Amino acid sequence: MSKPADTSDRTERNFEQVDPPIGWDGQTLYEMLEQSERQTEETGRYCGLDELEMKAEEPFEYEQLFSQLRGALVSARETALHVSASPIVREIGELCFQVYTPEGDCVALSTGIIVHVHTGSLAIKYMIEEDYEHDRGIQPGDIFCNNDNDLGNVHTTDVHTIVPIFEDGELIAWVDGVTHQVDIGGMTRGHDQLASTTRFEDGLYATCEKIGENDKIYQDWRDRCQRSVRTPMYWDLDEKCRLAGCHMIREAIKEMVDDVGADRFKQFMREAVEEGRQTLHSRVEERLFPGTYRDSSFMPVPFEDEAWKPQAKQDMLNHLPVEVEIDADGGIEFDMEGASPPGPHAYNCAEGAMEGGLWVSLTQCLLHDGKVNDGSYLAVDTNYPEGSIVNPQDPSLSYHTSWGSLMPTYNAFWKNVSRGFFARGFREEVVTGYSETGDPLQGGGKYEVTDEYFPVSPFEHSCQGLGASAVRDGLDHGYAMWNPESDMGDVEEWELIEWGLPFLARQMKPDTAGHGKYRGGSGWEGIRMVNNSADVSLYKHVVPGVGFTTSGMSGGYPNATNYSLRAHDTDIQERFENRDPYPVGDSPSGEFDEHIDGDIRRSEKGLYFPEEYENYDLVHYQMGGGPGYGDPLDRPVEKIKEDVEEGIYTPETVESVYGVVGEFDEDDREFTVDEDATERARDRLMEERREEAVDYEEFYESxxxxxxxxxxxxxxxxxxxxxxxxxxxxxxxxxxxxxxxxxxxxxx
Incomplete structure (x- = not known):
């Protein structure tokens, strides 16, 4: 913890409503933070709490307070999202609200993009350490904003509105609301840029700024933002959405304090955080087998032919190793020693974002029935090496697409934890990983009918394939690591804002699910067409592309890699007029080409930088499946028959991988298995394995x-x-x- 800013040469200031100190019992916020961190470090318990007295003596009141607080957060989220006009917020629910102690430790949070539980915490702690209390002033009705990744955020288009809550001159809590923006400015259109290599190309940054007081946003801040983003209406309404939710929660907390008293509410907050810490320890002790678990993920960066800036024009591979140490008492250590250095790309990821990713992973695999707050963060010892891609300690870098490092990392974490589950006998808790939610389509253009700019930022990628477990198949196109509520939204919702890019198709994509005794969840594909538009540029970023970021488990296969496909100067207008077939997918690969003439561009890379599009150009995009678990030859033939009939795999694939041979009637969607041919095919696959197998010693030496x-x-x-x-x-x-x-x- 850093020392507060030096105030020795400042004259005493009188603030409008409250003067420092504004912490509890006459303390400054910095004194509270220093004491809290010291007590936690010395005792291993949050704020040195010996026991949870309120929980033990008044369990009904304690649980009622938590339920009231969580209910207020969820209610505010569900109400405030209707203020927004962006489908990203309104339709997908890309927002979240959190309540923090005066020191900046999360007590409870709503549903939504829950990765931000600790990012808001870091922003608050930064303001305390920089002595905003005396310098900038923290007053009732103040409004602060942050999206600086180096201080507490995931990536640039996540924007936080932070509001202090006072009671009788004391700052009793903070509330934070965060939404994902359609556009943040920057060197290219879109909310996850590929081209930026430094902060100076990322777009609008707010570095823990005070942006309003007396519950009103400063006009100069509003003017600055309106001139800094390409979609000012969506920005304005998203900001109003965040502020409205924060104020709703503030009023709910004041009512709770009026009902139980400030001292009881303070005690409740501290105990809730400590309970979160204790819960994680008990879950680890109960469900994970002690030991050291290691795995690695990799993030390919195929920029040699794509990048715009000279220093980025190279093909790179980022190393994202994860070691998890579990001890018999429920302790857990997370270590990324050996992570790659930061680079000339937008995938650099701050420590706070990595901690948010760890937290959102823990809540899904270990804490689904406990108090969800910063207690679980405090229960894990972490090492994100300084100077690495997961903790650069350099605000000049680009952090615009930090998810490119964050999501592959936690694939490795999930596999490590899953091995711990399996060793304890919790086979149903095993998850082999997930398909990363890259951005399959981004950009924008001018709609000629209204002469207005339209953004292209669909959040359909919030539905991808989840990996298999050790007892069941993965979830098909229905999972996102950062928001497990997962909703891709209706086609009509996206077309309401992306006027010049109507859908031609959206369907499940065969052969994307990782193979195994239990297969991974399937992915999907879509096709869109440029129409009635000008000055359209689109780009794509889907992971994994040229290489796998993670593998399956126990003999299971990784999910399919993604690729790029588009068509320019097409004959689709003529096809419409003649009622001829047009592309509705690319399954099997090459089918797209059969129903369109033009300049068809296909690449094994899952990305390309912004390209110009004209009317009647087509863009194909797809989302991946999840990894598989177990030997594919152990998958029951009855399950494989269902896979073919449901469009998960093609007949050619199940024959080559699973050794299942049959005839498929596409009209009736019926796959008839040839049992004799299947037996011969599986025997042949086993023989090929024996012939190709190599002893470990021989493999190691080669x-x-x-x-x-x-x-x-x-x-x-x-x-x-x-x-x-x-x-x-x-x-x-x-x-x-x-x-x-x-x-x-x-x-x-």
Whole structure:
């Protein structure tokens, strides 16, 4: 914790409503924060609480207070979202509200984008440490705003509105509302930019600014924002949505304080956070087998032919290793030693965002029945190495698309925790991972009918395939790591704002689910057409693209990689006039090309930078499936028959992977299995495995020879050298494992 700003040479200021100190019992906020962190560090318990007295002595009142607080947060969210005009907020529910202690520790939060439980906390702690209490002033009716990722946020288009709550001159709590913006300005259109490499290209930043007082937003702030974003109406209504929700929650808390008294409410908040910490420890002790678990995810960055800026024109691979240590008493440590350094791309991720990702993962796999707050964050010891891509400590970098590092990381975490579940016998809790929610389509243009700009920022990617468990298949196109409520929205909702890009199709995409005894959830695909528009630019970012970010488990396969497909200068207008077929998908691959003539561009990359589109151009996009679990040859034939009939897999795929042979009647959607041919095919697959199998010792020696000779791809070489430069510890363990000399390097 840093020291507060020096106030020794300042004259005493008299604020309009309350003067410092505004903390509890005559303390400054900094004194409260320093005491809280010291007591927590010394005792291992939040604020040094010996026991949960209120919970033990008045359990009904305690639980009622938590239910009231959570209910107020959820009610405010469900009401405030109707203030917004953006389907991202109104339709998908991309907002969340949190209540914090005066020190900035989350007590409770609403549903929604719950990854922000700790990002708002960091912003509040920053304001306390920078002594806003004396310098800027923290008054009843003040309004603060932050979207600076280095201080407490996930990525630039997540914007926080933070409001203090006072009772008799004391700051009793904070409330924070966050929404995901359609546009934040920046060098290109869209809410997850690819082209930016530094902060100075990211768009509008608010660095824990005071943006209003007396419950009103400053006019100069409103003017600045209106001139900084491409969609000022959506920005304005989203801000009003956040502020309205914060004020609703503030009034609900004041009513609770009036009902039980300030002291009881203060005690309740502290105990609720400590209960959250205790709950995580008890869940870890109960459900995870002690030990050390290791896994890695990788984020490919194929920018050599795509990037605009010279320093970014290279193919890169980011290393995202995760080690999880579980002890017998419920302790859990999370370590990312060996993560790649930050780079010239938008995937850099601040420590606070990584902590938010850890928290949202914990709430889904371990804390679905406990108090959900910052207590669980306090219960985990973490190491996000300074100077790495997951904790750059450099505000000049671009953090616009931090999810590109965050989501692959927690695929590795989920697999580690799942191994702990399995070892304890909780097979149903195993999850092999998920398909990352990249942005399949972004951009914008001018709609010629109204002569207005329209954004292209659909949030359909909030529905993807969830990985399989150890007892069941994954969820088809119905999961998002950051918002498990998962709703892709209606086609009509997106067309209301994306006027110049009507849908031609949206359907499940076969062969995207990871194979296994239990298959992963399936993905989907869509096709849209530019119409009645000008100055249209679109781009795509879907993960995984040229490489897998994660694999399956226990013999299961990874989910399918994604690709890019579009058509320019097409004959679709003529096809409409003649009532000829037009593309409604690309399954199997190549079907798209059969129903359109024009300049068809297909790439194995799941991304491309902004490209110009003309009327009647088509863009295809898709979302991935989840990884599989177990040997595909152990999957029952009856299940495979259902997979084909339901469009999960094509007959060709189930024959090559599962060894199931049959005839498929597309009209009746009936797959008839040839049992004799299936038996022969499975015997053939097993024989091929035996012929291709290699002993571990032989495999190790062949791979060691490759490594010692530097026989790796250029992106992998870039990755290793970057990690070697910033982590001697990881470099030494790598050399030891491969029995390499201490001076070994991949540099030529």
């Amino acid at each position: 791979e060691r020879e490759r490594v010692s000779e530097g026989d790796v791809s250029e992106p992998a070489q870039w990755m290793y050298e970057g990690v070697f430069d910033i982590s001697e510890e990881w470099a030494e363990s790598f050399r030891d494992f491969w029995e390499l000399p201490a001076e070994f390097t991949f540099e030529e």
